[in-house]
Amino acid sequence: MAKRHLSLKDLATELNISISTVSRALKNHPDISPEITRKVQDLALLRNYVPNPLAMGLLKQETKMIGVIVPDLVTHFYSSIIAGIEEYAKSQGYFILLASSYENLQKEIESVSNLLKARVDGMIVCVSKETNRFDHFLQLIENEIPLVFFDRVCLSELVPCVVVDNKEAVNQIISHFSQNGYKRIAFISGPSHLSISSSRIEGYLEGLKNNGLKFDPELLRSGNMGTEETIQIIEELLSLPNPPDAFFGINDMVIFTVMKELKKLRIKIPDEIGLVGFADEFHATFSSLELTTITHPTHEIGVKAAELFFIKKENPGYAETVVLQTQLVIRESSSRN
């Protein structure tokens, strides 16, 4: 229902002057006499006038809203990035319109379309795990609608991206495992079309080489990050004639699943098998064994993504990829010295 909001016209009528005079008075335009300016501003304050963003938007052709699409809304990783985006956006007078792809390509496409209908000024996106086509993003690019990717990225020649140094992170994991005497390191990766999968696999191969470990293709697995498939993979890995003595995963969830499975089998962590996660979910320190993991500067990722958004908005050609550093946080799950 909601009563009509106060407009310039209301103020103008009350003061018996024209709308344009009110408009100018409110922004201290020199053309307007001091008394009128004062009277208008006083009344506006009293009545708590706020300009109508719809009218402004129509005029300026912008909504001051950024669409943000994430794979899910409920993990700390994304929530925290969103908080970062929101913070920076707010400082620029922008709002965020949030959408979740639920890790589903169709829903992602739908979200892009919905946000477009809402006339967001642009989007900041982390693609879903299923995203292997990019038409929906190319459409944005063609229409010169600012777009920024973070974490899971694509089209990086056209779009500014914020990522972490995945290769280096994995290198650190391998070195850490190696220093703790683990030799057969399994990597449960994600879908191969995802940037985070491929870059971490690179790091995996490099890290093995750097630490004088042999690459065994059987220990490198690509899953869909789902619990069921992950359990399947764990079972297969454990029943290998020469099973792994260490696991790390594309994210913490995968490794928590490993932890649960190993607990069921009464396999000792970190003595028999070492574990390292990826992302440092909020609850990593509450788990039965505190999890070694790669912390991400999530808040900073969000802020940076928002920053890039505003740069992109002013420079259509801009397409830098910003790489942020992670940190290996060593906890119980991998320390057996």
Added chain:
Amino acid sequence: MAKRHLSLKDLATELNISISTVSRALKNHPDISPEITRKVQDLALLRNYVPNPLAMGLLKQETKMIGVIVPDLVTHFYSSIIAGIEEYAKSQGYFILLASSYENLQKEIESVSNLLKARVDGMIVCVSKETNRFDHFLQLIENEIPLVFFDRVCLSELVPCVVVDNKEAVNQIISHFSQNGYKRIAFISGPSHLSISSSRIEGYLEGLKNNGLKFDPELLRSGNMGTEETIQIIEELLSLPNPPDAFFGINDMVIFTVMKELKKLRIKIPDEIGLVGFADEFHATFSSLELTTITHPTHEIGVKAAELFFIKKENPGYAETVVLQTQLVIRESSSRN
């Protein structure tokens, strides 16, 4: 920068007809001839025309946006509720504008003001832990802007609310503790002005009575839910001449803190002390000991809140309080039989 979006005018010009004809043709108005209707619809589809929500909003005096304010964005409890709200809102063609109060009254007031500036059609709110004044909400009510509260509520004579049956939930906790032989049950509650605190305290007193347990005021504590203060309270409780043998808290976080502290002191859970949380955070099952807790139908809370919003929007006087049921999920932290 973004190119200008396609408008009715563009279609009209291309077809050499008037804007109003295009507008009517798009909605199959009987006044428009079949051929023109077809031509217009074909072109609209081809060019991917979407109506401009700013213009519509200006005309209809509504933005189809709901402001949602939560204490934080990063706990699973709120994220999941938000997902529920978003789902229902989307089904009604509405978007969500998200804001966090960060558990801070000033930020909450600011958020209300910001959302108002953005001209949301109404708001769905869970108040911050500091919220003990309600002027900012009364202002909305006066202006007949639809408002719904959930979980932590207030002004329930004026505003529709969605809550859980806190009294019953706490009753269940007490009975469960009692059945497991715990006798001195401490409750670390939240700020006393919060609805969830007072209703759970009611349940606490009732539950004790129902189970023939004596109420000891020393075991009922109100904290600010912060880790530091919680630790302080735990220490005080444990150094009591007759310390508690069971804890439950206003939320899971508080109890996770207890769990950590007890672990440090090498106190055995659940043998020496039993623990029960509240809310069933995502990671309750990953903790060193799986946590007994009260699960909330979070998604349903969100959906219901959104439903009430749309009812309220059509019925200014509406102010029902919907009570949803929780469930006690018994896990390791409190089972010592």
Added chain:
DNA sequence: TTCTTCACCGCAAAGCTTTGCAATAAGAGA
């Protein structure tokens, strides 16, 4: 042949703000 009646389509206003330009008035200079 002339009037009536549909069938169709376009004009214009409303919703709100900004801003270029026109207009008015007063004051100053001649």
Added chain:
DNA sequence: TCTCTTATTGCAAAGCTTTGCGGTGAAGAA
């Protein structure tokens, strides 16, 4: 007293959509 500035203020258009109402032409009726 008359013309020219200068200082203020208002008009109107643009941005986009919806919708009441008026308008046009053709076909049917008398």
